[in-house]
Amino acid sequence: MIEVKKTQKKKKYSHGLFLNPYTESSSTSAMRIFPPVGLEYIATSSKDYMEKITVLDLRQEKELSDTNNLVDFIRQEEIDFIGVSLTWDRQFDEICDLLNKIPKEIPLIVGGYKATECAVELLDRCETVDIVVRGEGEVTIKEILSDVPLKDILGISYRENGELIHTGFRPFIDAEDLVPPDRSLRRYKYLLSLNGVGVANLSFDSVLTARGCPFNCKFCTFNLNPLGQKRKYSERSIKSVVDEIENTTAGVILFGDDEVFANKKRSEQICDEIIARKLNKRFIAQTRIDIAKHPQLLDKMVKAGFKALLIGIESPHDWVLEQFNKGFNSNDIREAFKVLTKYPIYCHGYFIYGNIGETEEEMLRIPEFAKEIGVDGMTFNKLRIEKFSALKEIAEKTPGYHVTDRGELYSDMYSHAALKKIGRRMRYSFYTPGRFVKILRKNIFEVKFFRPSELILFVLTAPILILAALWGELKKGRLGDTLKRTFIKNT
Numbered sequence: 001m002i003e004v005k006k007t008q009k010k011k012k013y014s015h016g017l018f019l020n021p022y023t024e025s026s027s028t029s030a031m032r033i034f035p036p037v038g039l040e041y042i043a044t045s046s047k048d049y050m051e052k053i054t055v056l057d058l059r060q061e062k063e064l065s066d067t068n069n070l071v072d073f074i075r076q077e078e079i080d081f082i083g084v085s086l087t088w089d090r091q092f093d094e095i096c097d098l099l100n101k102i103p104k105e106i107p108l109i110v111g112g113y114k115a116t117e118c119a120v121e122l123l124d125r126c127e128t129v130d131i132v133v134r135g136e137g138e139v140t141i142k143e144i145l146s147d148v149p150l151k152d153i154l155g156i157s158y159r160e161n162g163e164l165i166h167t168g169f170r171p172f173i174d175a176e177d178l179v180p181p182d183r184s185l186r187r188y189k190y191l192l193s194l195n196g197v198g199v200a201n202l203s204f205d206s207v208l209t210a211r212g213c214p215f216n217c218k219f220c221t222f223n224l225n226p227l228g229q230k231r232k233y234s235e236r237s238i239k240s241v242v243d244e245i246e247n248t249t250a251g252v253i254l255f256g257d258d259e260v261f262a263n264k265k266r267s268e269q270i271c272d273e274i275i276a277r278k279l280n281k282r283f284i285a286q287t288r289i290d291i292a293k294h295p296q297l298l299d300k301m302v303k304a305g306f307k308a309l310l311i312g313i314e315s316p317h318d319w320v321l322e323q324f325n326k327g328f329n330s331n332d333i334r335e336a337f338k339v340l341t342k343y344p345i346y347c348h349g350y351f352i353y354g355n356i357g358e359t360e361e362e363m364l365r366i367p368e369f370a371k372e373i374g375v376d377g378m379t380f381n382k383l384r385i386e387k388f389s390a391l392k393e394i395a396e397k398t399p400g401y402h403v404t405d406r407g408e409l410y411s412d413m414y415s416h417a418a419l420k421k422i423g424r425r426m427r428y429s430f431y432t433p434g435r436f437v438k439i440l441r442k443n444i445f446e447v448k449f450f451r452p453s454e455l456i457l458f459v460l461t462a463p464i465l466i467l468a469a470l471w472g473e474l475k476k477g478r479l480g481d482t483l484k485r486t487f488i489k490n491t
Contacts, residue, residue, distance in 0.1 A: 012145060016050040016081040017074065018043040020057040021095045022088065023065040032059045033204040034254055035190050039085040040181035042111065045138045049145040050081065055185045067098050074103065082108045086115040089384065089406060099126040109144060111137045117387055119157040123164055132157040136173055175211045175234040180244045194465055200454035205250035209270065210235040213258035235266065242273045245281060255285040264294050271300035282449065284308040289328060292336035298343055307449045308346040316369035317362055320355050337373040344446045349375040353426065354382040354409060354419045356398055363422050367430035376442055378430055382419055383409050428485035
């Protein structure tokens with residue numbers, strides 16, 4: 001054993017905190033089961049500069065979700081550096097309030113997609129924030145921690161003499177140069193749970209095989225943000241991807257790429273390597289309907305262990321798809337699902353409603369279309385128009401439409417409340433008791449997502465799950481409405 005010399009150089013910081021500030025109350029069950037891998041990449045890049053690192057995910061920390069308790073934790077643990085990942089629109093005001101309560105003497109760096117979009121607003125509203133990292137942060141954080149003069153660090157925004165300074169864009173990192181996140185920094189396992197109830201001893205993780213997206217949908221905004229830039233598509237080597245998968249302990253892995261199958265030949269090779277190594281994992285991936293054109297790849301995906309596909313369908317209406325610049329129409333969607341429904345893979349569709357010019361009748365057509373094409377499950381979200389979206393100009397030029405500061409679209413005809421009500425009608429039109437039976441049957445007998453021991457635990461917890469769901473609806477004051485829509489009439 002080699003003894004470490006006591007004269008080893010002391011690192012700059014004693015204890016760094018890397019914080020995912022989103023709380024359990026703002027997250028769906030599906031969102032809570034995956035770790036904040038982007039934040040973990042940054043924490044891993046900082047290891048050479050800190051004696052100790054703590055990664056806190058407030059979705060998993062009920063006590064520390066209270067701001068006062070979190071500040072007490074920061075002081076008690078003698079935290080002397082804080083990095084925060086700001087990724088989503090939700091909870092923005094609450095997170096700004098939290099950031100302003102961080103002790104001013106502690107360096108506070110904020111990064112992430114939302115931070116890049118709102119760099120100016122963050123620095124204006126949060127006097128405790130020292131630097132906003134724009135775009136990718138793995139190299140930037142090392143330069144900050146190395147005391148490189150701020151003016152010489154690309155991809156940051158900061159204050160100087162009362163003015164905001166925005167340095168130039170940082171060149172993109174080659175995906176192959178990325179160091180996988182150090183999963184030993186985690187304080188907890190990410191286990192399957194629904195409505196706060198543990199369903200099975202089944203752990204989840206996320207792996208990136210590439211960065212960037214080769215497509216140009218109109219609701220993508222990074223290429224329009226003057227302080228941000230669209231990520232050029234860059235792939236990791238097949239070996240590095242499969243090595244990372246092999247070294248994870250999780251049973252289920254989500255490929256976090258915007259489109260993991262952008263390079264079909266490479267995707268086949270990843271499947272081949274997973275099969276060759278006999279990795280006993282289950283995989284979930286985000287994709288487009290184009291995957292249906294590649295039956296050989298789909299066959300290999302099934303053999304490799306792909307169990308679910310998250311598919312961006314967006315709308316059954318051709319005019320909406322054209323407005324989004326999706327590159328396909330409703331007939332293409334139908335043809336794709338004729339193929340996809342033949343495979344033992346759970347297909348979950350994502351739809352957007354409340355689009356510019358969309359009527360209530362057209363919105364209510366969405367769940368009917370989903371049932372017609374054979375989608376197993378679906379998520380539908382109200383259209384949000386981000387700060388630099390190409391859709392913002394269309395909305396502003398369309399009479400009767402309005403966009404809030406938070407990007408929420410509404411109109412004189414369809415208020416926020418009206419859209420929310422339509423959304424509930426859509427949800428209960430699709431998710432009937434019979435639909436839940438179909439979902440269970442497909443996952444158990446066709447997809448075979450659950451192993452026997454997991455299935456037994458799932459069955460045993462089913463009554464608790466139902467009670468938890470009912471209690472959740474009761475707390476929201478809509479239990480009666482939910483029961484009526486489910487079992488009597490969905491109006």
